[in-house]
Amino acid sequence: MGAGSTAHRAAPDGAVKTLLLNPATDPEALPRAAELLRSGELVAFPTETVYGLGGCVFNAEAIARIFAVKGRPADNPLIVHIAAPEQAAQVAAELPPTYWLLAEHFFPGPLTVVLRRHPAVPPIVSGGLDTVALRMPRHPIALELIRLTGEPLAAPSANRSGRPSPTCAAHVLEDLDGAIAAVVDGGACEIGLESTVVNLLSSPPVILRPGAITAEQLARVLGEPVTYWQGEELAATPSPGMKYRHYAPNARVLLVFSWEELQHVLRTEPLTSSIVLAPEAAPFPLKLPLRPLRAETLYAEFRAADRAGIRSIVVVCTPEVQRNAALMDRLRKAAAARPEEQP
Structure with missing residues (x-):
C-alpha cells in the first residue's frame, strides 16, 4: 500500500480494524479522525513529545x-489537550494569573x-480527583x-501501560x-519525552x-521559585508518571555512573544479550558497539532492544546526562524493580 493512503489493517475476530491515517497525502485523514472521535472512538495522534x-x-x-x-490504573490521571489557551x-x-503567564x-x-477541574469534566479523566492536567x-x-x-481531547501516551511511550x-501499532x-x-x-x-x-x-521545560525556565517567567516533587508520599497523584512503573522495556535497565561501575557490569552481564546506551561524548574507552543515548530516541531504543531479544540495557549516565532532569527521571523509572521483584 502507498505511503499516503488510508490503511485498513487486518484484525482478529471481534477486534477493531485500526486505520492508519496520513494527513500528509490524504486530505480526508484528519476529518475522518475527528469524525471517529466525535462518535466516541479512540484515535492515536502525534504531538511534539x-x-x-x-x-x-x-x-x-x-x-x-x-x-x-491501555490497562491503565483508574487512579492515574489523563492529560487534557487543548487547541488554544482560552x-x-x-x-x-x-x-489563575499564573496560568496565563505560562500560557x-x-x-x-x-x-x-x-x-482545579471544571464540573463538566468527568471525574474519571482525573482519576477521581478535583484537579485537571491540561x-x-x-x-x-x-x-x-x-x-x-x-x-478538548483527553490523551495519555498511546501505549500499553508500563511500556515505553510511542514516538x-x-x-x-506495536x-x-x-x-x-x-x-x-x-x-x-x-x-521524544513526555x-x-x-x-x-x-x-x-x-x-x-x-520534561523539556525546566524549573529554572518556569521560575523566570513566574517570578517565584519552582521546585521539583521529591518523591514524598501523596494521598493522590494529580499527574501521570508519579506512582506506577513507567517507560520500561522488557529488558532490564542498568544505570552506571562511573567507568568502574561500567566495567563491573560488563564483566557480569552476558554481552551477547546486552547493549550499551551512551552519549556520543562518553569519556570511556569502550571496545564494543554503542547505541546513542539521546532523549528524543530513548523510547525507540528501548523498543528496538525488545524486538531484538536484548535482556540487559546498560545506560552510561555521564554528568551531562545527570543534568538532564527529564531524561534521568525516565531512566530511573525504567530501571526501577518490577513490582514482583520488590521485597
Missing part, C-alpha cells in the same frame, strides 16, 4: 475505554499545568485534530493495533514530572 491516545474529554464512556485499552476554560474551574510563554509546547501541544496535526473535533506510529479505531501518522516526535507537569495549585508551584 510522544503519541497520545485521544478520546473526547466530555465522553465518559470513551475515557473509560482509554483506561481499559479553551482551558472548558476543563478548568478557574484560570503566554510556553503554549503551544511541552508544558502541562495542573488546575496542555496545548506544539504539533500542527494535534492542534488541527482538536479544532476539527470541536472539544512514531509504528510504536503505537501495542494497540486492533484495539483502537485509528492512528494518525505524523512521523517521529520532535522531543511534557513537564507543574502543579499551579501549590505554593510555590511544584514540578510533578520533569
Whole structure:
C-alpha cells in the first residue's frame, strides 16, 4: 500500500480494524479522525513529545475505554489537550494569573499545568480527583485534530501501560493495533519525552514530572521559585508518571555512573544479550558497539532492544546526562524493580 493512503489493517475476530491515517497525502485523514472521535472512538495522534491516545474529554464512556485499552490504573490521571489557551476554560474551574503567564510563554509546547477541574469534566479523566492536567501541544496535526473535533481531547501516551511511550506510529501499532479505531501518522516526535507537569495549585508551584521545560525556565517567567516533587508520599497523584512503573522495556535497565561501575557490569552481564546506551561524548574507552543515548530516541531504543531479544540495557549516565532532569527521571523509572521483584 502507498505511503499516503488510508490503511485498513487486518484484525482478529471481534477486534477493531485500526486505520492508519496520513494527513500528509490524504486530505480526508484528519476529518475522518475527528469524525471517529466525535462518535466516541479512540484515535492515536502525534504531538511534539510522544503519541497520545485521544478520546473526547466530555465522553465518559470513551475515557473509560482509554483506561481499559491501555490497562491503565483508574487512579492515574489523563492529560487534557487543548487547541488554544482560552479553551482551558472548558476543563478548568478557574484560570489563575499564573496560568496565563505560562500560557503566554510556553503554549503551544511541552508544558502541562495542573488546575482545579471544571464540573463538566468527568471525574474519571482525573482519576477521581478535583484537579485537571491540561496542555496545548506544539504539533500542527494535534492542534488541527482538536479544532476539527470541536472539544478538548483527553490523551495519555498511546501505549500499553508500563511500556515505553510511542514516538512514531509504528510504536503505537506495536501495542494497540486492533484495539483502537485509528492512528494518525505524523512521523517521529520532535522531543521524544513526555511534557513537564507543574502543579499551579501549590505554593510555590511544584514540578510533578520533569520534561523539556525546566524549573529554572518556569521560575523566570513566574517570578517565584519552582521546585521539583521529591518523591514524598501523596494521598493522590494529580499527574501521570508519579506512582506506577513507567517507560520500561522488557529488558532490564542498568544505570552506571562511573567507568568502574561500567566495567563491573560488563564483566557480569552476558554481552551477547546486552547493549550499551551512551552519549556520543562518553569519556570511556569502550571496545564494543554503542547505541546513542539521546532523549528524543530513548523510547525507540528501548523498543528496538525488545524486538531484538536484548535482556540487559546498560545506560552510561555521564554528568551531562545527570543534568538532564527529564531524561534521568525516565531512566530511573525504567530501571526501577518490577513490582514482583520488590521485597
